[in-house]
Amino acid sequence: MLLTHIRPQKWMLVAGGLLGFVGGMAGLAEPLVAKTVIEAFGSGGSLAGPIVLLTVLVLCGAAISAAGSYVLERTAESIVLSARLGLVGRMLRLRVHDVDRLKPGDLLSRVTADTTLLRAVCTSGVTNGITAVFMLIGCVALMAAMDPVLLGVTLGVLTLIAAIGLFVFPRIGRATAQAQMALGEMGAGLDRALQAFRTVKASGAEARETEAVRVAAREAWRRGVTAARWSAIAGTSTWLGVQLAFLAVLGVGGIRVANGSLEISALIAFLLYLFYLTGPISMLVEGVTQLQTGLAAVTRLREIEDLETEPLDEPVAEKESTPAALSLRDVHFHYGEDRSPALHGVSFEVPAGGMTALVGPSGAGKSTIFALLERFYEPASGSILIDGRDLTELPLPELRAAIGYVEQDAPVLAGSLRENLVFGAPGATDAEIAEVLRRTQLTDLVERLPEGLETAVGHRGQMLSGGERQRVAIARALLRRPRVLLLDEATSQLDAVNEMRLREVIDEVAGETTVLVIAHRLSTVTGADRIVVLEAGRVRAIGTHAELVSGDALYRELATTQFAADSEIMTSVEG
Numbered sequence: 001m002l003l004t005h006i007r008p009q010k011w012m013l014v015a016g017g018l019l020g021f022v023g024g025m026a027g028l029a030e031p032l033v034a035k036t037v038i039e040a041f042g043s044g045g046s047l048a049g050p051i052v053l054l055t056v057l058v059l060c061g062a063a064i065s066a067a068g069s070y071v072l073e074r075t076a077e078s079i080v081l082s083a084r085l086g087l088v089g090r091m092l093r094l095r096v097h098d099v100d101r102l103k104p105g106d107l108l109s110r111v112t113a114d115t116t117l118l119r120a121v122c123t124s125g126v127t128n129g130i131t132a133v134f135m136l137i138g139c140v141a142l143m144a145a146m147d148p149v150l151l152g153v154t155l156g157v158l159t160l161i162a163a164i165g166l167f168v169f170p171r172i173g174r175a176t177a178q179a180q181m182a183l184g185e186m187g188a189g190l191d192r193a194l195q196a197f198r199t200v201k202a203s204g205a206e207a208r209e210t211e212a213v214r215v216a217a218r219e220a221w222r223r224g225v226t227a228a229r230w231s232a233i234a235g236t237s238t239w240l241g242v243q244l245a246f247l248a249v250l251g252v253g254g255i256r257v258a259n260g261s262l263e264i265s266a267l268i269a270f271l272l273y274l275f276y277l278t279g280p281i282s283m284l285v286e287g288v289t290q291l292q293t294g295l296a297a298v299t300r301l302r303e304i305e306d307l308e309t310e311p312l313d314e315p316v317a318e319k320e321s322t323p324a325a326l327s328l329r330d331v332h333f334h335y336g337e338d339r340s341p342a343l344h345g346v347s348f349e350v351p352a353g354g355m356t357a358l359v360g361p362s363g364a365g366k367s368t369i370f371a372l373l374e375r376f377y378e379p380a381s382g383s384i385l386i387d388g389r390d391l392t393e394l395p396l397p398e399l400r401a402a403i404g405y406v407e408q409d410a411p412v413l414a415g416s417l418r419e420n421l422v423f424g425a426p427g428a429t430d431a432e433i434a435e436v437l438r439r440t441q442l443t444d445l446v447e448r449l450p451e452g453l454e455t456a457v458g459h460r461g462q463m464l465s466g467g468e469r470q471r472v473a474i475a476r477a478l479l480r481r482p483r484v485l486l487l488d489e490a491t492s493q494l495d496a497v498n499e500m501r502l503r504e505v506i507d508e509v510a511g512e513t514t515v516l517v518i519a520h521r522l523s524t525v526t527g528a529d530r531i532v533v534l535e536a537g538r539v540r541a542i543g544t545h546a547e548l549v550s551g552d553a554l555y556r557e558l559a560t561t562q563f564a565a566d567s568e569i570m571t572s573v574e575g
């Protein structure tokens with residue numbers, strides 16, 4: 001996965017590495033030129049030439065090094081960007097059942113924090129690692145040419161460092177992965193508390209929620225410290241290894257110098273190379289450490305990349321606008337293998353046009369049916385048809401364009417009222433918006449608002465009343481010109497005016513669209529053409545209000561206890 005992001009940038013990485021290398025070479029040449037300056041002092045020759053050369057060398061070296069580091073950092077940022085764009089592109093196309101399991105705060109931290117770790121992998125990790133390997137090869141080749149015996153001694157000791165590395169590096173990786181996981185937990189904890197900000201305050205849970213986030217922060221610190229400890233051990237053992245190699249070479253070389261098989265100058269030169277080796281070895285250790293850190297992040301990113309996404313089909317250009325019929329045939333469904341079934345063979349028909357109400361006690365499976373109709377989940381068995389076609393035969397965008405969905409808590413997003421209305425239909429004209437506002441009885445509201453449609457509605461539409469939010473959500477769904485409107489009625493009490501308006505809106509919409517409503521109010525069920533009574537994932541009865549009041553005990557009970565009562569109709573139920 002790391003390679004997928006690095007591959008398109010490989011030439012930039014090579015270019016950055018080369019520039020850095022050339023810059024370094026210029027640095028190496030400086031002492032040589034400085035030497036000619038000093039010699040010119042001694043011989044009384046002209047200083048101008050060598051000084052100009054030295055200045056040019058210093059400036060060019062600095063410029064090339066700076067360009068190299070800029071190219072590398074820029075490339076690293078591009079790799080981070082590519083990973084982020086990839087993740088963000090997938091995020092909203094993930095399947096609902098996967099996102100149910102994930103925590104939004106943790107997802108956020110993967111896109112923001114984990115991708116950042118890739119930067120270090122690309123700069124110090126990859127380039128340092130590669131440069132170090134080249135330098136090591138060159139150095140070892142020179143040492144081999146000088147004295148293979150001493151090289152053998154050196155490599156013997158250095159193998160020890162490698163063995164320590166094999167032990168230490170995976171631990172750095174593991175500790176980093178755990179630190180990132182803790183960071184994800186921190187994000188998830190904060191998200192949880194911020195999502196329920198008012199409830200946290202009202203429940204006096206600030207201290208407990210804060211503590212939960214702090215625990216995760218401390219865990220991230222602890223794991224970070226563990227990684228730092230192993231990094232320190234890796235660094236120190238490298239240094240110690242080179243020192244040991246020095247002593248061993250000194251010992252073995254000394255003996256060989258004493259018995260005349262080695263020149264003392266060769267031993268000194270060899271020892272100088274040995275010290276030179278410290279640089280690339282440290283770079284290599286640093287590089288592998290960064291790589292381990294990055295790989296820990298890559299593992300967390302891959303977990304998201306491995307999740308299935310919904311297909312990215314082209315949006316539907318033309319669609320029918322006539323009401324659609326729905327049919328559920330022996331639908332079985334459970335939310336997970338370890339869950340008991342939410343639906344046990346549900347079958348019912350919803351003819352095109354008119355209003356069908358779903359009622360039943362809490363947990364009966366009403367919202368589950370909506371989720372299956374939107375194909376947020378797939379049934380375990382049985383089939384769901386829209387106008388006689390199985391849902392699975394339709395491309396997802398076509399299905400979702402045919403269905404308007406209003407969730408129970410009618411989410412209204414931060415932004416202007418207009419943005420909320422055209423959320424699902426960005427091309428809607430002012431005339432279409434005005435028509436939908438009329439149908440959802442929101443025209444008065446828009447006229448009253450200080451900036452009309454451009455008025456900001458606040459976080460989650462907090463500046464609107466519950467009833468207004470519900471109607472804004474219906475208007476938003478209607479602007480998509482759905483063939484079926486799924487409406488999960490709010491359970492919260494609406495005042496008489498809003499309740500009446502909602503009922504009128506539903507009645508009007510039911511004239512042109514198939515309306516399937518999860519009903520929580522008596523005023524809705526009494527206006528329904530047919531009512532499906534669900535109980536514990538099964539259809540218990542189907543009929544009109546009058547039929548069910550006399551024919552179904554559960555419905556009668558729901559009508560008298562659960563539905564928000566309207567005194568006149570209550571009287572008719574009781575009578």
Ligand SMILES: Nc1ncnc2c1ncn2[C@@H]1O[C@H](COP(=O)(O)OP(=O)(O)OP(=O)(O)O)[C@@H](O)[C@H]1O
Binds near residue numbers: 342365366367368
């Ligand atoms: N995302 C989910 N993951 C696991 N189980 C779920 C999920 N959503 C609902 N359930 C379970 O499935 C069953 C049916 O839930 P559903 O939300 O369809 O009921 P409902 O009739 O809409 O209830 P309510 O009127 O209270 O909203 C319940 O037992 C519920 O606990």
